[in-house]
Structures are given as structure tokens and as C-alpha cells.
Amino acid sequence: MENGQHQQSFIQKYIFSTDHKVIGMQYAINGLLMAIAGGFLAYVFRYNLAFPGKDIPLFGQLSPMQYNTFITNHGMIMVFWVGMPLLLSSLGNFLIPTMVGTDDMAFPTLNMLSFWIFFVSSIVLLLAFFVPGGAYGGGWTMYPPLSANAYMNPNPDFFQALFSGASLMLLAVALEFVAMLMGGINFVVTTINKRAKGMTAFRIPLIVWFIDIASVIFMFAVGPLVAGAFMLLLDITVGTGFFDAARGGDPILWQHLFWFFGHPEVYVLLLPSLGVLGEILPVFSRKPLFAYKSIIYMALFSAVLSVVVWAHHQFVSGIDPRMATFFSIGTIIISIPFAGIFLAFMATLWGGSIKFTTPMLFALGFIGLFLVGGLTGLFLGSNAFDIYAHDSYFVVAHFHYTLFPDIFFGFFAAFYYWFPKFVGKDLDKTLGKIHFWLTTIFFNLTFFLLFFNGLAGEHRRINNYSFFGNVNKEPYTTFEKICTVGAILLILSQFVFVINLIKTLRSGKKAAKNPWNATTLEWVTDSPPKHGNFDTFPVVYRGPYEYSVPGCNEDYLPQNQEN
Amino acid sequence: MSNSSTTVDIRQTPQGRLGMWILIAGELIIFGGLIACYLLNRIRYPEWGMEAVHTSTFFGALNTAVLLLSSFTIVLAHTAANNMKPRKAQMYMMLTIIGGLLFLVNKSIEYSREISEGLTFSSPKLVASGKEVGSLFWSFYYIMTGLHALHVVVGMTVIFIIMLQIRKGNNLHRVELAGMYWHMVDLIWIFLFPLLYIAK
Ligand SMILES: [Cu+2]
Numbered sequence: 106m107e108n109g110q111h112q113q114s115f116i117q118k119y120i121f122s123t124d125h126k127v128i129g130m131q132y133a134i135n136g137l138l139m140a141i142a143g144g145f146l147a148y149v150f151r152y153n154l155a156f157p158g159k160d161i162p163l164f165g166q167l168s169p170m171q172y173n174t175f176i177t178n179h180g181m182i183m184v185f186w187v188g189m190p191l192l193l194s195s196l197g198n199f200l201i202p203t204m205v206g207t208d209d210m211a212f213p214t215l216n217m218l219s220f221w222i223f224f225v226s227s228i229v230l231l232l233a234f235f236v237p238g239g240a241y242g243g244g245w246t247m248y249p250p251l252s253a254n255a256y257m258n259p260n261p262d263f264f265q266a267l268f269s270g271a272s273l274m275l276l277a278v279a280l281e282f283v284a285m286l287m288g289g290i291n292f293v294v295t296t297i298n299k300r301a302k303g304m305t306a307f308r309i310p311l312i313v314w315f316i317d318i319a320s321v322i323f324m325f326a327v328g329p330l331v332a333g334a335f336m337l338l339l340d341i342t343v344g345t346g347f348f349d350a351a352r353g354g355d356p357i358l359w360q361h362l363f364w365f366f367g368h369p370e371v372y373v374l375l376l377p378s379l380g381v382l383g384e385i386l387p388v389f390s391r392k393p394l395f396a397y398k399s400i401i402y403m404a405l406f407s408a409v410l411s412v413v414v415w416a417h418h419q420f421v422s423g424i425d426p427r428m429a430t431f432f433s434i435g436t437i438i439i440s441i442p443f444a445g446i447f448l449a450f451m452a453t454l455w456g457g458s459i460k461f462t463t464p465m466l467f468a469l470g471f472i473g474l475f476l477v478g479g480l481t482g483l484f485l486g487s488n489a490f491d492i493y494a495h496d497s498y499f500v501v502a503h504f505h506y507t508l509f510p511d512i513f514f515g516f517f518a519a520f521y522y523w524f525p526k527f528v529g530k531d532l533d534k535t536l537g538k539i540h541f542w543l544t545t546i547f548f549n550l551t552f553f554l555l556f557f558n559g560l561a562g563e564h565r566r567i568n569n570y571s572f573f574g575n576v577n578k579e580p581y582t583t584f585e586k587i588c589t590v591g592a593i594l595l596i597l598s599q600f601v602f603v604i605n606l607i608k609t610l611r612s613g614k615k616a617a618k619n620p621w622n623a624t625t626l627e628w629v630t631d632s633p634p635k636h637g638n639f640d641t642f643p644v645v646y647r648g649p650y651e652y653s654v655p656g657c658n659e660d661y662l663p664q665n666q667e668n
Numbered sequence: 669m670s671n672s673s674t675t676v677d678i679r680q681t682p683q684g685r686l687g688m689w690i691l692i693a694g695e696l697i698i699f700g701g702l703i704a705c706y707l708l709n710r711i712r713y714p715e716w717g718m719e720a721v722h723t724s725t726f727f728g729a730l731n732t733a734v735l736l737l738s739s740f741t742i743v744l745a746h747t748a749a750n751n752m753k754p755r756k757a758q759m760y761m762m763l764t765i766i767g768g769l770l771f772l773v774n775k776s777i778e779y780s781r782e783i784s785e786g787l788t789f790s791s792p793k794l795v796a797s798g799k800e801v802g803s804l805f806w807s808f809y810y811i812m813t814g815l816h817a818l819h820v821v822v823g824m825t826v827i828f829i830i831m832l833q834i835r836k837g838n839n840l841h842r843v844e845l846a847g848m849y850w851h852m853v854d855l856i857w858i859f860l861f862p863l864l865y866i867a868k
Contacts, residue, residue, distance in 0.1 A: 211683045290690045298683045324694050329701025336705070336811060344790040345807035346800065347705075353713060353801035358705060 121221075123213035124636055126527060128220050129198030135220075136190035139227055143182035144596050146175045150568070155589035157569040172568035173242030174270070178230070180245035181274065184370070185281050186227055188512040192377040193285065193323075194223070196519055197292045197316045199527055203627035204310050206301025206645065206665075208637045211294040219287035226280035233273035241270035244566065246363055249348035249356045253340040266342040275338050282327050282334075289320030301626065301665075303645035307398060308664065310625050310649040312380030314401050319376040322408050326369035333362035360422055364415035372411045374508065376404060378515025379446060382468050385522055386450055388623045389465040390457025391660055393650040396449045403442035410439045420488045421495045429488045436486035440479065447472065447479075462621075463537030467518035470545050471510045478506030481556070496566070499559025505552045513544070517602070525620050529633040530613030536605040543598035550591030554584040624663050625649050688845050692852045695819070699856050702815070706808045706863065719805040720868045722787060727778045728865035731771050732857065738767025739854045742827070742847040749843035754834045757843055761831045764850065768824040775817055782806075809864055816856055823853045 119127060152159075153167045161167060167175070198216070202209055210216045233240040243251040255271040266272060296309065296317050336347040337359065346352025348359045387394045394400070414435040416424055424432075450472065459465070481503040485491050494500055517540075525531050559565075563576045570577050570585070619628040630639050643665040651662040710716055745760035786793035789810050791803035827846045833839045 212687060215687075286694055290687050293690060294683050294687045298686060324690070325697060328694060328697025329704070331698045332702040332705065332815075335815070336702075339789065339807070339811060345811075346790070346804055347807055347811075351800065352795070353709075353804040355709070358708070362701065362705075 121217060123209070123217045125198045125202050125210050125213070125216060126634065128216055129195045129527075131220050132190040132195040132198060132223070135224060135227060136187050136195060139182050139186040139190075142231065143179050143187055144599075146179040146182070147592060148596055150175045150179070151589045151592040153568060154570070155586045157571055167568075169568045170242060171239070173244075173566070174234075174240045175242075176566065177242050177245050178234075178240055181230065181278070183508070183512070184245070184374070185278060186230065188374045188508065189281070189285060190223060191516045192374060192512065193316060193319060194219075194288050196312070196377055196381070196516075197288060197320070199523065200310075200627065201292055201295050201313055201316065202299070203630070203634060203638055204313050204625055205296055205299060205304055206626045206639065206643045207295065207299040208639065208642075210291045211298055212291055215287050216291050219284045219291070222280055222287070223284035226277045226284060229273055229280060230277035233270045233277070236268050236270060236273065237265075239270055241274045243271070246367070247271070247274065247337065247359075248363075249337060249340065249359050250350070252337060253348055255341070263342055269341065272338060272341050275334050275341075279331065279334050279338075282331060286324060286327070289324050292320045293317050301643050301645050304664075305645075307401075308645055308648050310380075311383030311394065311397065311400065312377065315376040315380030315383070315404060318404050318408050319373045322369045322376075322411060323373045326366045326373075326412055329362050330366040333359060357419070357422060360419050361415070364418045365412065367418065368415040369408075369411040371507070372407060375443075375511055378471065378511045378518075379404075381515050381519045381522070382450055382471060384623075384625070385464050385468045385518055386453045387650045387652055388522075388621050389460045389462055389468075390454050391460075391652045392453055392457040393652055394449070395452035395455075397648070397650060400446050400449050403445045407439055407442040410435060410442075414439055417486060417488070417491070420491045433486060433488045437483065440483060440486070443479065447476075462521075463532070463534060463541060464518045464522035466538065466541040467514045467521065470541060471514040471518065474506055474510040474514065474545070474548070478503055478508075478510065482507065494559060496564055497559035498555045498563045498565055501565050502552050502555035502559060505555075509548060509552070517541075517544075522621070523627075524609075525616030526627055526632050527634070528610075529616050529631075530609050531616050531620065532609050532613065533605050536601055536608070540598065540601040540605065543601060544595065547591050547595035547598055551588050551595050552591075554587055557581070558584050619663075622659070622661050624651055624661050626664055629663060629665055682841065684841065684845050685848070688848045692848065695852060696856075699812075699815070699859070702812055703859060703863065706812065709804065709808065710863075710867075713801050713804070715799075715801055716805045717868050719787075719802045720864065722782065722785065723809065723865050724778055724781070725865050727774055728861050731774050732861050734767050734770050734774070735854045735857050738764045738771075739851055741767065742850045746844050746847045749834065749840040752837065752840065754837045754840060757834060757840070758831050761827050761843070761846070765824050765827055765831075768820050768827075771820055772817060775813065812860055812864065816853070816860055819853045819856065823850050 118124075122128065122131075149161055149164050149167055150172055152161045152164075153172060198210070241247070241252065241255060243255060252271050255269060261269065296313055300309070336345070339345045340347050340349065340354075346354040348354045348356045350356060383394055383400065414432055416428060416432040417436045420429055420432075461469075481499070485494060485500065485503060521532060521537055558576065558581050561576050561581055563570065563573075563581065567573065570582070576582075616632045618630070618632055620632075621628075626643050626645070627634070629643055645664045646667050647662060647664055649664055651664075653660045654662055741760045741763040745757045745764065748754075748756035748760060782788075787806050789807055791806045794800070794803040794806070823846075826849055830839070830842045830846045833842060
């Protein structure tokens, strides 16, 4: 590095690169491409729900079997191949080294490997659509016995079973986990070991804290499911009976292993986005983050609690009522730290001079929408209501009100905020705002009415409601159509984003070093940062949120400024 | 190039060791999950004792001894590496790999004996004779020991690669990392041995 940029071939520089920024970009591109796949699946099955039996434009007829396959893979893709890479891997890769003030990750080669394993996992997942029998269609939770017996012919040989949709999905998920674990090791070790001089624990920006906490939760929670996935794969391929009740196995055991991971996974996805808010809200209200330390403690508290609430997903699978009470209480308690974090965010905004830039709009939109998701989650946390609403569209609407703002609003907020830094060009402000408003309006149009359909008893895994008298009537059929129109418009409004991106890349203005007047270290270096990030490694003198400090000339004090 | 003089590594724990600790924690949780599943079933099915009779305590004990010895040799390799004696470290690493090989040979003798008795992953013979629950024991036996054997192979590969890397006296600190991983492999076996071989 001392003797300048040494020659790197195109492949070294952009394909098999060990530079954390290139890897972050690769994760973002892969995640966005998978989002197109997941969005297309959603479009097809939403269209089918509103107009059952009709030919679907750009697709054709959707069979009931394909319908199941599509909803299953939509869930899988959006959680593991969109949410995880965009929020955890991409943001973690871009931000951790630059924000802690170092040149790269602790293990750059491991980092590169992490992306390529992730890439292979995406291919394996999509490949399943083309094997005989098609991709797996038994729900993204892969509950046995359905998943353990998901073959097209009753007595498959080993290879037929191995190349069935269910096996390929398990393999893809296992590879994805390996990729994320490798990334997590890098995030944590880089933060612990490679911080700039003076970057003490409580001077680390919130998002770095949160990505690390998310990585640790992931590492802790995913282990038993890795073992479980291995067991299920053997059930499918060599006929073991781990989850087969007829053989003494226990299908409920899978549910425990799955949700022991599945619930913490919610926080793995949520924490990076909350971290994004933690960076954006202070910058655009020109105020220090309220209760920075308490927010970190609350996140740690919720991380511990997150592994003891999982059975709230199993209230209807036959659970001891005393245990159900325990898990209900745990679930309601875990909303306390998150309510605390959101209140701290509100307090940050309070009395600030708020600038409604595009990233700020997405951040505020996140808070508003997530509130709806969080509050309906409290209803579902109590087992009495949950048993009524289980597997209904109420649940679907609830988790889309949490996950959509989390994944997409969180990512877009981060995207509009850090794009000038890491690409070096300014995005179009007007198009950004149009993108925000269209996304917000059509998101609500898509999901709000589903709460009512769910309460009316609409079950979530039915491909044609015309056979169900209780919901095949007004207003519910109209609601279905409105939701579908909303979903199509929601997808179409993303073209505003694409246009903005293309326009900026072709003719965008060169971005300044620190366009938002922010304090953290990534704004100290060039836009975009070169290989190695900093000319001289920064030294840190203060915390990350010193805005509007009385008695100084500027209204912000960068972390590396001595006085 | 990233280890150039401009890099500031102000923390004291070497980052290789730190990364290895995290990896080991992750691995232990995977095995922990598996062992927890096994124990839940074991408590539920006292008749598993009848199946455990067929595992060979002799071979299990022998393999325990082999792994413990190989753990000792990798400690000696680490000491030699600390004293900057790459030749000696390489010799002890070779001995450790031989220990791993011995373990695998023993394990395959065991496996082939069990398989010839019809005790396999799905044990169709047991299922046919109405002992479905018994067949589940063997499913667990093979998945637990098999996954462990896979880790033995990985550990041997890691030791072998590092053995080549330290040829010229470079990268001697990596011997410690190989040792840490090998101790983990050993530790997991210490849990599997009583669970599968001793508790009858
Ligand atoms: Cu949950």
C-alpha cells in the first residue's frame, strides 16, 4: 500500500476482491437482484389471489402447487437473501472498517470467501426451481413431516432425494449460514482489534455496535439449526427418522430448533436498521443521539432475551400451557427494550432542527410503519389472541409491517445516506423523495387491509378463496384486489429508484467529502474511499454524536477533531 | 499489503486467536444443539440402552486415548513453535496427524462392524423387527460421530497446511491456531464418548 496502487487485474479488483468496499457492493448487488426475484414471486401470487384462475401477465397460469412454491420461496428469499445481505453483510462491510477507522477487515480472504459462498447459495436456491418436482413449497419454516417427505415419487433413490426441492433449499440455507458466520467473525474481530487509536468502546458509532450484536446473536442462535438442518437433510436423503413420529422421532423438535433461531433472526435483521436510524436521526436533527449508552445496554438486554422467547411461534402446535405463559411474558418483556430504543430516537428528534432529506424521510417512515408492526406484535405475543390469529393474514400483515420497513426502509435510508460516500456521486434529491412517497403510500395500500381479512379468518396458505364462504364476500374480495393493485404499484415505484441510480451513475455530480456535515470517521476520507481507506490512520478524540455543541464554530465536531 | 506499517493494531489479543475463539464457540453451539437433541430423546427412550450395548467401549476408549495423546503432541508442537524450532514443531504436528489417522482407522473398523450387523443410518433391519425407536439411536450415533469425524479430517487438513507453511520458520504463530482447533475436536469427543459408548 505504501508504494501506491499496485497493478491489479480487473478480476482481482472487482470479482475476487478482498477489499471490504467491493465485497459490500457485491453483497448489495446480489441482495438487490434477489429482491427482484422475491418481488416477482410476490407479484405472481398476489395477482393469483385477486384474480384466481386468470392468466397472469408475464407469467401465465399458476398451479396450486406452484403457488405454494412461490410463497415459500418469497419468504426464504426476502429474509435470507435480501434482508441478511443488504442489512448485515453489505452495511457491515462498508461501514465497520471505515467507521472504526481502519484499512480493511481483519481477515480479508475469509471475507471474500464469505461473499462467494453466499453467491453459490443464491444459485443453489434458484436452481431448485428447475429440478423435477420444482422448488420446495411447504412453507419457509420447512416443518416436517411435510419437508421430510417432499418427493415427487414415493421411493426416490439417494440422488433423486438429494436433488429434490427440499434438499436444495436446505443446502442453500446451510451455505448461506456459513457465509454469514464468516462475515460475523470478521465484523466482531475487526471491531475488537482494528479500531483507530482513541476509539474506545463507547465512542464506536451505534450501527457498528448493532451490527456486531446482531452477528453475535446470529452465531449463537444458528448453531442448533445447523445441526437440525443436517438432521432434516438426512431424513430426506437417507431415510433417518429424526423428525418422523412413526420412527420415534419428533417433528416438534424441528420447530424448536427452527424458532430458537427464527426469533433471534428477527433481531439480527432489526438491529442493523436501528443502527442506521441511530446514525441518520442525529445528523438530520443536528442533535446528539439521546441516551447513546442506554440504547446499547437495551440492545444487549434484548439480545439475551431474544433466545428465550422462541416458543411463541408454537402456541398452536401443542405446548404445555404453563410454558406458553412463560413465553408470552418473555415476548411482551422483550418489547420493552425496543420501545425504549424507539423512545430514545423520538427524544433525539425532539426540538431538533430537522432536515427532511431523502435518508431522513426513509428513517422517519421506518419509525412510523414499524410502530404499526410492533403494536400488532404485542397482540400476537399473548397466546390467547395468537391462537385465534395464527396463520391468518393478520400475521402476514403484522410481519410485513415489521420486516418491510426494516429491510427496505432501513436499507434505502442507508443507501441514500452513504451512497455519496462510497460511490462518490450525489443522488437526485427529487427522485429520491418521489421514491420515498410512492413506496410509503403503496406499501400501506398493499398491507393495511390485510389486517381485516386476517381478522375475518382468511388463512394465509390458500391459493383460491372462492371456495371459502366466510371470506369470499364483500368487502374482503375487494380488499384482496386493492392489496394486489398496491403490490404491483409498490413494485413499479421501485423503478424511480432504478432511474435515479442510472441517472446518477451516468451524470451525477461528484460528491463532497462530508456532504451531510456528519461526525463519524467514514466522512473524514475521500468519496469514494480508495483502497486502504485512509491516507493516515485517524485518531479519535470524542464520541460519535457531537452535534450543536455550545461554544464551537461549526454545529458538529468530527470524531477525529482534537478541539 | 494490509499488514503494512501504517496499520494500527492497538489491541493486544492477536486477531487470529480471537477469530479462532469465535469459530470454536460457533462449532460448540452446533454440537451443543445436536447433543441436546440426543439427550432429550435419550431420556425419553430408556430402551436406547439396549442399542448402546452394540457400540464398542473398547474402540471408543482406544480412540479417546489416541485423541488425548494427539492433543498432547500438538501442545508440544506449540511449545516448539514458541521456541522458534520449526523442525521440531513440524515433527510433533506430523505425530498429531498420525494420531488423527489412527482415530479414523479405528472409527472405520467400528463403522464396518456395526454396518455388517445391519446397524446403519436408518437401520432397516431394526425397523422391520418393530424396533423403530432403536433405529433412531443409530441415526443419532452416526450423525454425531460422523460430524465429529468430519471435524477430525478438517483439523488434520488444517494442521497439514500449517505444517507446510512453517517450513521456512514463518507463520509460526499459526501452530497455536491449529492446536486450538484440534483441542476443540478432542473436547467434543470427550462429550460423545460417555454419551454413546459408556451409558448403556
Ligand atoms: Cu418470534
